[in-house]
Amino acid sequence: TQLLEQSPQFLSIQEGENLTVYCNSSSVFSSLQWYRQEPGEGPVLLVTVVTGGEVKKLKRLTFQFGDARKDSSLHITAAQPGDTGLYLCAGSNNDYKLSFGAGTTVTVRA
């Protein structure tokens, strides 16, 4: 089983601040996905990164895949209360099994 560790486990910030969430593994993945999950709902895909060193931007969200394809980060600029949620990373090795981290619970206070 390939393990993904996410840090921090919890993060509470004020509206307008920036935040970074990390996803680390000792294993190499062919791709890595970031999901956001709201209470009582299923995970919603935010982005997929596949190339080592890749950086993807989605409005105020910036995703980076490490050069060795073992780690990733999610950076949110000027966080808003609507960014509140559980952020999950999931790795894949070009197969159907996604290995999920335990997630980071982000709370953005107005």
Next chain:
Amino acid sequence: NAGVMQNPRHLVRRRGQEARLRCSPMKGHSHVYWYRQLPEEGLKFMVYLQKENIIDESGMPKERFSAEFPKEGPSILRIQQVVRGDSAAYFCASSLRDRGDTQYFGPGTRLTVL
């Protein structure tokens, strides 16, 4: 809404009863995956099915759990003789193709075993 549908959204069972969880994949998707999420844990892969076939059930407990995806109708995850440890959120996902294709998740079924 053409997304993945799951029902029921909440299910309460007493120990020893059976739980049946249903999943209708996105339109046109023939690949279905079931995951289980325990409190403060990530989602864990349980089983991967294509129409009428179980492809990989390596993440599913050997006893009491079974899954099917018939030619017609939704995919069913069945848990017999439930125990308190089965309490969790069960998510279904579907994809258009296999092997690395994007998986779209349903809203989940929250199972509570009393």
